Amino acid sequence: MDKLSCFKSYDIRGKIGIELDELLIEKIGFAFATQFRTKNVVVGGDARATSELFKKALIRGLNKAGSHAIDLGMTGTEEIYFATRHLQTDGGIQVTASHNPINYNGLKIVLKNSHPLSNDNGLLDIKAMISSIELPTSYEPSITQSTNKKDYITHILSYLDLTSIKPLRIVVNAGNGAAGPVVDALEAELSSKNIPIELIKIHNEPDSSFPNGIPNPLLVENRAPTSKAIIEHKADFGVAWDGDFDRCFLFDENGQFIEGYYIVGLLAQYFLLNSQSKEKIIHDPRLYWNTKDICESYHGIAIESKTGHAFLKDIMRKENAVYGGEMSAHHYFRDFGYCDSGMIPWLLVVGLLSKTTGSLSHLVEERINLYPSSGEINQTVKNPKLILEQIEEHFKEKAIKIDHTDGLSIEFEAWRFNLRESNTEPLLRLNVESRGDIQLMKTATDKLLSLINLS
Structure with a gap:
């Protein structure tokens, strides 16, 4: 087994049984807790068949190094980002392979305050420790089964002015991944507050067999169910997520997929319009003319970052940027610990549509015409x-x-x-x-x- 090829630049992922197994996961947990001397680590896992098994192996490794684990159950990556900060733990680990094929799994790891772990700040050290680790044969289990979902839901809804939401019908496609339980929790909370949002849920139940395909809306062949449901239900727009829902993909009222590049511009405009000072917006180098133009038009400052969440988050912190976006549908928010979220963007679109008489296609059409792009x-x-x-x-x-x-x-x-x-x-x-x-x-x-x- 090639057990070290699963270490990437800023996460861990690989083929189950070939690059990744329970023993390696346990050793990674042990190495992480040892390297960073953690006392408390929050952990969660996505909807994949091996995620619960790997999460237990991870907790064993943490425990054997003397670290307590707070197990949040099935989560999306951003729930771990939020909980790490909110619960003030020494780190957070999400077991996930996001949009990778069904025979993959992996880990996304953050340090205190949800600083991403990458090759630049300790991931290579953990990799180097693996071969020499001798795991203790006995240990004292130290686990708290918990949920942080209520506080997480309260936080992401704080991006909305709930007093001014107009009636909207929205198709939401969790792709049988980890987003479903959060969609349900959001729906219940909105209903309890009499917010006039109707969610049309498709593929909402987590299912490790992924009967409708791996949740990856970047693949054109995966977009049809969302588009069809929007047209069938005459929805105002649609949202689809990847497996760990740290990315969301938007569709307009006609069922047309909107390239992430134009959503970056739309959200940059939202934050600049709602700011009292010259805010900074971070973008990646792939496509940016539209984003820069919007920043210039609304007195913002556009700053370029190398592609990748570790790079973008680092520059966001250094510049205290209010928002950062990549055309690959990663959206980062200062008030979310400079982390990426797949839930906040579509909620912001709800807020934008509530303040205009126009449609989502109307909001992006002009920008698409001004700066047409090929997509990746x-x-x-x-x-x-x-x-x-x-x-x-x-x-x-x-x-x-x-x-x-x-x-x-x-x-x-x-x-x-x-x-x-x-x-x-x-x-x-x-x-x-x-x-x-x-x-x-x-x-x-x-x-x-x-x-x-x-x-």
């Missing part, structure tokens, strides 16, 4: 580094700006692109955008794809 296109390649060099050589003479913050970004007067390697697969990820010219964007995208495939 993945291409399997044999030598990504060589292709990046060849692409840069091809375009460098006509480029206005070339940047290597994250992969290769090249900017021209009317269009730009970002091409970057995947951290985990032999893939190149391409994003293209233009200034108000959809045909130029399409032509440029086709040109780049032909160059990639020729290389």
